[in-house]
Amino acid sequence: MEKPQVRELRFEVTGLSCAGCVGRAERALAAVNGVHTASVNLATRKAHVIGLADISVSEFRVALAKAGYPAAETTVDLRITGLTCASCVGRVERALQAVDGVISADVNLAQEQAHVTYVSETLTLERLIRASATAGYLAKPVDGTGTDSRQIEMQEELQSLGRRVLIAAALTLPVFVIEMGGHVVPALHHWVAQIVGTSNSHILQFLLTTLVLFGPGLRFYRQGIPALLRGAPDMNALVAMGTMAAYGFSVVSTFVPSVLPAGTANVYYEAAAVIVTLILLGRWLEARAKGRTGAAIRALVGLQPKTALVVVGQAVEERPVTELSVGDRLRARPGERIAVDGVVLTGRSYVDESMITGEPVPVGKSDADMLSAGTINGSAVLDYRATHVGADTLLAQIVRMVEQAQGAKLPVQALVNRITLWFVPAVMVVAALTVFVWLVFGPVPALPYALVAGVSVLIIACPCAMGLATPTSIMVGIGRAAQMGVLFRKGDALQRLQETRVVALDKTGTLTEGHPVLTELRCTDGFDRAELLRLMAAAEVQSEHPIGRAIMAAAGDDIPVATNVEAIPGYGLRARIADQQVLIGATRLMQREGISSQLFEKEAERLAAQGATTLFAAVDGKLAGLVAVTDPVKSSSRVAVRAMRAQGLKVAMLTGDGSATAQAVADDLGIDIVEANCLPGDKVTALEALQRNHGRLAFVGDGINDAPALAAADVGIAIGTGTDVAIETADIVLVSGDLHGVVKAITVSRATLRNIRQNLGWAFGYNILLVPVAAGLLVPFGGPLLSPGLAAGAMALSSVFVITNALRLRRLRSDLDLSEADLKIRGARQLEEVQP
Incomplete structure (x- = not known):
């Protein structure tokens, strides 16, 4: 009896932390049917499995995943x-x-x-x-050289195609003029017959067409015939079959016409030559258009300068950017691009960050401010220290993010792939049936009609347009979004975003600046404003609360030292400064300590209704004053919320603030739905309720506490100036740090999906309508029989149309540039488009 074959596998296991994990992982592997031995090493995190040769790796992967220790992926x-x-x-x-x-x-x-x-x-x-x-x-x-090398390859391919088109056109033109010109101008036909001779004319066409087919057109046969022999025909196979049918029939008609039925010995050299020439021309036009689909990513790559000025002691030397290290002191002169990410050491200047954030207004930079690679320095010299170089710079991360998203497949593409899988075989069947029907029912002589119709069916079918309809739009749309400061980390977020009905916004740091400031300070008689502020700041020195930091910022540097500082949970704090006892807190703290706050209660209610957070201060048991701290609303928030509502979306706000403060902000901005007093876990619950009531939603946030909500939403949108955790959890990142990016993201999403629908409508409609026309469906009704040459031209232009339509997205403008009336009209129309 033959001994069964055995295989040995080693692979990495993740999630191991102790011997118990190792044991569970080993048992999971050993339980796979056919495994002889399984061992896992905790130190190396490697699994070693010996078993039958027919066990697939996927079985081990599934077993480890169920056990909670997934296999590492590459x-x-x-x-x-x-x-x-x-x-x-x-x-x-x-x-x-x-x-x-x-x-x-x-x-x-x-x-x-x-x-x-x-x-x-x-x-x-x-x-x-x-x-x-x-x-x-x-x-x-x-290769690691990235977009530059790809661009070189594309240019070389474009030049090669251009040469082939010129050669093919030069050889095809005499064939086309001799054959088709004779049909249009009878005198030319008679002249060729008398001077050249019909037989010699056919031989000349044979020679020229042979050069076209097996010169510039050889690529179709090199790729198409092997595909046909493998039983996996593609577009090249259709072209090869169509041209060889026309060419082969013409060769027989030229050299052995006696084997054909009487009256059928016609030549179709011009059809074969024109088909190859026009399809090569279409490929050349397609390659040119494809080159422009990646223009956005190439523009991003081109932002980083090749060299930088490095300050070494008192000297300045120029070095390649590839040789820079973290910690290098660099210098940016006026008008120069920042070489790598860094922090300003000396100098004050304005920096144009529009190429990364999409915002046109230059940003002021001075000591300790961050700089991003690729941005342009203004009119003053900046010295800065490199913090991130090479692949770690923000620009490099953006390029990687955009490239990954551009390669994504939307759910709609799965249906297209299933259809196109059988498209070429179906076209071959239709072509065979067409030939059969013409031979049986066509006029005498039927063979030429059957040949022309069959070849036209093979040539006019265009699976290229179907395949390009979705990815070209995604590439251009996501690239345009990156130029507008919107980064799609996941390509399928494009489709999910345009289906959203609600945009839920975190308040602090998203709608507001996230940096509270002291806006009101009222004192009772006998207390000095500046002195009271110093006392309060002294008590808040050890506090990490944003309100405390706002009070300290307003007090300045001359702050006394506090002792016996005591935090009173849920109430406020107590501290001693010199010989004075200071209390800071809400009304309930004053009530607890028996201090009347009635003097300022109405004022506190008024300020709270305006969105401010109010606190009372007491010194030595007497009410001393009232402070109001406000987190200012970003200047961009009001316009952005209005634009979102005009786009037909409901806008919700989720915040941990109290109801009065939250409602005041919502009323000011025109927000539809308010969820106040939300803890991080409450935000997820609130989102689920919004999804049940309104449908798909997008959540916009910026903090660590927003990460659960970003993950729970249908589309998570992170403010790029927020935390890394929030950014890593999100589907979309707004580099600019304000809500204008949300409007831009929605604009790009809707425009890209609309563009995809147009492309798919054209690609499928083209084939559904023109394949029957090529088969001769119109002939019984007095219509024309489409020539193979026209079929080739239509097929070539189909792919070019799809790519050119996708390229229109490069000119896409943000809805922020439109009037409110135009926004409402567009929003209503776009919502109708995505109704289920």
Whole structure:
């Protein structure tokens, strides 16, 4: 009896923290059917498994995930060559996903790139490359040089296509003039017959067409015929079959016409030559348009300067940016770009940050202010210390984020992929049926009609447009958003955002500045304002509360020392300054201590109704004064909320503030729904209630306490000036730090999805309408039989139309630029578009 084959696997396990974890992970692996031995090393975090050869890596992955110790994952990007249509995308994805250990594989036709995730250490890059090559598409890792090298490759491809188009056109023109010109101008036909001779004319067309097909057009046969032989036909296979049918029939008609039925020995060299030339022209136009879809990301990459001025002692020397290190002292002269992220050491200047934030107004920078790579210094010299260099700069992170989001697939793309998977085989069946119907029911001689109709069906079908409809719009839309200061961390957030009905906003740091300031100070008789403020600031020195910091900021530097400071939870605090006893707190603290606050109670109610937080102060048992602290509303919030409501959205505010303060802010800004007294956990509960009552929602926040809400929302939007935790949890990041970015994100989302719907409508409508026309559906009703040349032209222009339509997103403006009336009209129309 043959001994079963055994395989040995090693891979990394995550989540291990103790021997108990190791034991549970080992038991989970050992429980997989066919495993002989399984061991896990806590120090190296590696699992070593021996078992039957037919056990797939996915079984181990599922077992570890259920046990709570997921296998480590690795991602890699591959450049795929030879992709021409959506059918190619599906085949490469299936080939990569079939490799044992691969978790997911997504191929983007517009980027010509595959994003593969696999269980770490279970396979090699060579296996992935080999799998793609077996499917007929060469692959190589995306190199670290990034967009520049890709741009060079695209330029080379564009130049190569341009040369092929010129050669093909030069060779095709005489064939087209000789054959088609004779039909249009009878005198030309007679002249060719008399001077050149019909037989010689056919031989000349044969020679020129052969040069076109097996010169510039050879790429179609090199890729299409192997795909056909593998049983996986693609766009190249359709072109190869169509042109070879026309060319082969013409060759037979030229050299052995006797084998054909009488009256059918016609030549169609011009059809084969024109098809190749027009499709090459379409590919060239498509390549030019594709090059512009990545313009936004290339513009971002081009922002970082190649060199920087480094201050060494008293000297200044120029160095490549790649040689800079954290801690280097750098200098930015007027008009120069900031080389890397840093903090200002000396100098005062204004910096243009519009290329990153999308905001046109320069920002003042002085000591201790942060600088971002790629921004432009104003009219003064700035010396700064490098804090992040290379791939760690904000600009580099933005580029990575945008590239990853551009490669995402929206849910709508899954349906397109399923359809296009069978599209090319279906077209071949339709072409075969077309030929059969014409041969049986067509006029005599039927063979030429059947050939023309069959070739036209093969050529006019365009899976390219279907495959490009979604990814090109995503690439351009997300790139345009980045230019506007909106970063989509997850590409599918594009689709989810345009489906939202409610935008829920955190208050502190999102609607407001997040830095409370002292706005009112009232004193009773016998107390000096400046002295009372100093006493209160002294009591608040040890406080971390924002209100305490606002009081200290207003008092200045001359603050006495307090002793015996005592925090009274829920009430306020008590402190002794010199020989005076100071109390600071709410009304209930005064009541507890038997101090009447009636003198200022109405004033406190009025200030609270305006959104201020009020506190009373007492000195030596007597009411001394009333202070009001306000967190100012950002200047951008009011305009942004108005724009969101005009877009047809409801706006909600979630805050931990009291009801009176929260309602005052909401009334001031025109917010529809208010949820006050919200703890971090309460925000999630409030969001769930809003989702039940109103549908999909987006939540905007900036703090650590907003992270749960950002994760719970359908779309989480983080203010880019907030905490890293909030940013990492969010689907979208607003670099500019204000709510204008929310309006911009919604504008981009709706415009991009509308653009995708237009592209898909065109791509599917084109094929549904023109394939029957090419088959001759209009002929029985007196209509024309479409020529293969016109079919090739229509097919070539279909893909160009889709990409050109996507490129319109580069000119997208924010809804903030529109009038309120225009916003309301647009908002109503866009909400109708996404109604289920």
